Amino acid sequence: MRTIENDDDLRAALTQMDVTDQRHVAALFVEDVLEYTHDSRLRHALSVVIRADASEAELKAAHRTARAAALDAHARCGADSDWSDQSPYFVARAAEAATGKNAKGTSSTLAWLVAMQCRMATCCLASETDQESEENTCSAQRRIAAEFINSRKDNGHE
Amino acid sequence: MxxxxxxxxxxxxxxxxxxxxxxxxxxxxxxxxxxxxxxxxxxxxxxxxxxxxxxxxxxxxxxxxxxxxxxxxxxxxxxxxxxxxxxxxxxxxxxxxxxxxxxxxxxxxxxxxxxxxxxxxxxxxxxxxxxPEGLVGATRRAVEIGSPMGVRLSALEAQIRHLKHDTGLDAPLDQAGADYLVLLSSMEIMNFPEYLEAIARIMQQAGKTWTISSRAFEATNSGVQIGVSDIAAELVQRVVDAAEELGVKTVISPECGHAYTAIRFEGPNLIGRPYNFRVQHILEVLEEFRQQGLLKTKGKETDRMTFHDPCQLVRKGGVIEAPRNLLGMVTDSFVEMRDHAEMNWCCGGGGGVSANERADELKSKAFNQKKSQLDELGVDTLVTACANCRITLEEGLERNDMDIPVIGLTEMLADHLVEEPGKGGET
Amino acid sequence: MTADAFLSFARGTGFDWALTIFVFGMLLRLFEVLSLGRKPDLSEGRGSGVQGGLKTIVTRTLPRAAVFAREPVRIINGYVFHIGFLAVLFLYEPHIELFDAKMGLSWPGLPTGIINALGVLTIFSLLLALALRLTSPVLKFLSTGSDYLAWLVTLLPVLTGYLAYNHMLLPYTAMLAVHILSVELLMVVAPFTKLTHMFSFMLARWYQGYRAGHRGVES
Structure with a gap:
């Protein structure tokens, strides 16, 4: 039974996955913080990623949906905005990355980027002194990744 | 009236x-x-x-x-x-x-x-x-809160905590004697926190000390955009006071076009005296690092890419070569738009237009100019160096059903940094 | 008034008055600009303002490719007019003799056949300029009575000069007098219309170029 204790382990585990698996785990990460947004489009977009038989066209459409959600939720330049209201934006950005083709850059893996966006979504909600919730998100991500790896093993993928 | x-x-x-x-x-x-x-x-x-x-x-x-x-x-x-x-x-x-x-x-x-x-x-x-009402509000918030978008220090502090927690990197607040005072735009804090992480990683690799002022972290200047020089001067003065109090040698203007020309060229004229520190755009700093061998990257992007020049940088700030040299470090498939550098076309959202909601329809029409440039080129990725351009471009592309991701150049470089063992950060 | 008396007025009193108004009018206009002054730039420069200013006075004469591509006819016509007008004014032998008589300066001219052809070309470029002004939505929108007046007083000297040289419409002496009067009209009108650009463009280019040079940006 694989366990993931810290972020270094998490990142290493994510790096070893192929893009399809990364997307799957990433989608699970986003689902974990989905309660922070009311945008119902995102749930649908994520369900496409999680489905094993999703076609390229479906993935593309899901990605577009997530991006539209992110743009709808962004803080407008010069507009009165509130950091604690930014969670839905970061959830949507996470979903956008989770449905995208590849992580940009070389040192970041797609799923890690999504993990960071999800943590940012929690970070907005955490009060000035309370780091608890972001820590909860981190440990949830480690658990989700470990469970995913274990379920793949059980199904004879490795 | x-x-x-x-x-x-x-x-x-x-x-x-x-x-x-x-x-x-x-x-x-x-x-x-x-x-x-x-x-x-x-x-x-x-x-x-x-x-x-x-x-x-x-x-x-x-x-x-x-x-x-x-x-x-x-x-x-x-x-x-x-x-x-x-x-x-x-x-x-x-x-x-x-x-x-x-x-x-x-x-x-x-x-x-x-x-x-x-x-x-x-x-x-x-x-x-x-x-316009939008600009009036932004200017009022800039004066009263210190950010046109009402971003408070607590938001920045939350991000810094996140940064430390998730990457082990630090963004030191109010550190006197640092090499660089880093300014941020509210847009970066609210929408693109990746920028802060990128700065932290790049500074670490370059071995430079840097700090953010808790009293003056905002780089943008609504006073310049709306056209109220008294307010513009006050906003510049806050940064000058912070820089002088902390005794930094250089103030870095972030990936934002007008923030740079406001602090770099309008600033001394607004407050009526020259500075005793330098002001550089982040791309100028990165270009200096590149020339000094302090910026080490690995890997190259394979996507066909182009660069959207923020108007204030190329036409009023003279930052033209830096982004191209920096892009050269991380991609071999860079192509130029037909009108680029000093002749580049605006995204449509500069000069306070995007802060002005009633201008939305006109802004989308103006974006069609950018669209025609991009249609002609057929690129996979668009790189830029301004948070406002970035969102304006993303919105325009989205409205026109164009599937082109938009990336900030600093962030892209940070993604390609060679991580050195023993220097912390990501492994 | 006989044609001869008419001509001698145009050459004498008329010319002196016109020249006085032209010179003092233009000096006044330039004084009105320069006396406003400007504040020194306190920002740290990246380059030389003086170099930028001087460079821009010259380089702004050429259009940028991106704009030329959008308006080739208007831009080429602008060159044809300016080159034609200046050549006819400064390179026609009798004109040079006039400058020599008034200022003691002379230079070689062009054969009259070429001047004659350039005159025709200049007239056509002015007609095209008017056509463009009347048909282009932007030009039509921007144009004021003063623009059309400036066009007219610019056309008349070229047109009457051509008619006089080719002995058309009026007897030569009369047409020459009309020609000189039309030049005087141009000189009198110039300081009070956009024709002031014949001198002030250098200031405008200088100021933009100076600032660009200081900042180290293109101009």
Whole structure:
């Protein structure tokens, strides 16, 4: 039974996955913080990623949906905005990355980027002194990744 | 608007007129070339958006007050004084229909700096109460809260905690004697926190010390955009005070076009004295690091990429080569748009346009200029160096069903950094 | 008034008055500009303002490719007019003799056949300029009575000069007098219209170029 204790382990585990698996785990990460947004489009977009038989066209459409959600939720330049209201934006950005083709850059893996966006979504909600919730998100991500790896093993993928 | 505020507006416009402005009005031959340089005219076909027409009220004030012939004409009743209706009619042209991109200034055959004239006429419109609500709000928040978007220090502190927690990197607040004082735009804090992480990683690799001031972390200057020099000066002064108090050598303006020209070139003139520190745009700093071998990257992007030049950087700030050299480190498939560098077309959202909600429809029309540039090129990825351009581009692409991701250059470089063991950060 | 008396007025008193108004009018206009002054730039420069200013006075004479592509006809016509007008004014032998007589300066001219052809070309470029001004939405929108007046007083000297040289419409002496009067009209009108750009363009280019040079940006 694989366990993931810290972020270094998490990142290493994510790096070893192929893009399809990364997307799957990433989608699970986003689902974990989905309660922070009311945008119902995102749930649908994520369900496409999680489905094993999703076609390229479906993935593309899901990605577009997530991006539209992110743009709808962004803080407008010069507009009165509130950091604690930014969670839905970061959830949507996470979903956008989770449905995208590849992580940009070389040192970041797609799923890690999504993990960071999800943590940012929690970070907005955490009060000035309370780091608890972001820590909860981190440990949830480690658990989700470990469970995913274990379920793949059980199904004879490795 | 009361006639008193209109009088104030007229007086303010009169105060803006100096020898350069007078030489520009004296030289205009109504050739109309500036219209062809302006995305607002080109995309709407409406001649009212001809750049020189946007300063017509200022021309009349100049003629009637600063030329003998104009005074005679006014006395004889041959010319009409600027009135409240003119302010009413021109407000939309001066704010919604101009992103202060400066392209018109570059093509004017007699050399008129039309963009600067529009920047100046805004001073009169703002004081007369004829500025768009969105910009008025942003300016008020910039003065009262320290950010046009109302971003408070606690938001930045939350991000710094996140940064430490998830990457082990630090963004030190108020560290006296650091090499660099880093400024941020509210857009970066709210929408693109990746920028802060990128800075932290790059500074660590370069071995430079840096800090953010808890009192003056905002780089943008709404006073410049709306055209209220007193407020613009106050916002600049906050940064100057912080930089001097912390004793930093260099202040870094972030990936934002107008923030750079505001602090770098307008700033000393606004506060009435030179600085005792340098101001650099982040891309200039990165280019210096590259030249000094302090920026080590690995891997190259394979996507076909192009760079959207933020107008203020290329036309008013002179940062042209840096982004291209930096892009060269991380991609071999870089292509230029037909009109690029100093002739680049604006995204449509600069100069306060994107803070002005009622200008949305016009902004989307103006974006079609960018769209046609991109359609012609067919790229997979668009890179830029301004958070406002970035969102404006993303929105425009989305509206036009174009699937092109937009990335910030600093962030892209940080993604390619060679991680050195023992230096912390990501492994 | 006989044609001869008419001509001698045009050459004498008329010319002196016109020249006085032209010179003092233009000096006044330039004084009105320069006396407004400008504040020194306190920002740290990246380059030389003086170099930028001087450079821009010259380089702004050429159009940027991106704009040329959009308006080739208007831009080429602008060159044809300016080159034609200046050549006819400064390179026609009798004109040079006039400058020599008034200022003691002379230079070689062009053969009259070429001047004659350039005159025709200049007239056509002015007609095209008017056509463009009346048909282009932007130009039509921007144009004021003063623009059309400036066009007219610019056309008349070229047109009457051509007619006089080719002995058309009026007897030569009368047409020459009309020609000189039309030049005087141009000189009188110039300081009070956009024709001031003939001198002030250098100031405008200088100021923009100076600022660009200081900042180290293109101009």
């Amino acid at each position: 009361s006639s008193a505020s209109i009088e104030k507006g007229i007086r303010m416009i009169r105060e803006q007129i100096d020898a350069p402005i007078a030489s520009f009005f004296s030289s205009c031959v109504h050739c109309g070339m500036c219209a062809d340089a302006c995305h607002f005219y080109v995309q709407t076909g409406d001649p009212r958006y001809t750049p020189i027409n946007k300063v017509e009220p200022m021309r009349r004030i100049w003629e009637q007050e600063y030329t003998l012939w104009g005074r005679i004409k006014a006395t004889l009743g041959l010319s009409r004084k600027v009135n409240a209706q003119d302010f009413e009619a021109w407000e939309e042209l001066v704010y919604d229909g101009c992103s202060l991109c400066g392209r018109c200034s570059l093509v004017c055959p007699v050399g008129n700096d039309i963009s600067d004239m529009i920047r100046k006429i805004r001073e009169g419109f703002a004081v007369a109460g004829h500025a």
